[in-house]
């Protein structure tokens with residue numbers, strides 16, 4: 709199976725785009741690329757809904773895990789992932805702009 713990128717978009721009832729998210733499905737690994745919610749719509753549950761949909765898509769791949777990398781200073785995102793069953797499995801030193809570490813996280817599907 710070739711690499712396959714999937715994007716989802718969150719919209720309000722009146723059609724405003726609130727955020728988007730994406731995953732890359734490879735034969736041996738599925739990774740979250742990003743989850744982004746518009747600033748004015750944050751902390752209202754949109755990120756949670758986007759992540760739930762990504763997890764649902766990932767479960768369909770038949771793989772046992774869902775992986776991601778996140779900036780070690782990105783506490784909102786790390787909280788969101790931990791709340792949804794992701795665990796820290798590694799760290800890459802000075803990965804972002806040669807300053808911040810990357811945290812590697814994984815969820816068992």
Ligand SMILES: CC(C)(COP(=O)(O)OP(=O)(O)OC[C@H]1O[C@@H](n2cnc3c(N)ncnc32)[C@H](O)[C@@H]1OP(=O)(O)O)[C@@H](O)C(=O)NCCC(=O)NCCS
Nearest residue numbers: 742743744745750751752753754755756784785787788791
């Ligand atoms: C991370 C992000 C997607 C969260 O989206 P959101 O819509 O605000 O999240 P939700 O309202 O669904 O919150 C779900 C959980 O996320 C965590 N969270 C969200 N904002 C938080 C904050 N400012 N501080 C700490 N935890 C936070 C909490 O665990 C929260 O659950 P709780 O409300 O029960 O505590 C959003 O902050 C964002 O777009 N950030 C910029 C892009 C980014 O860094 N993306 C992640 C890396 S790919």
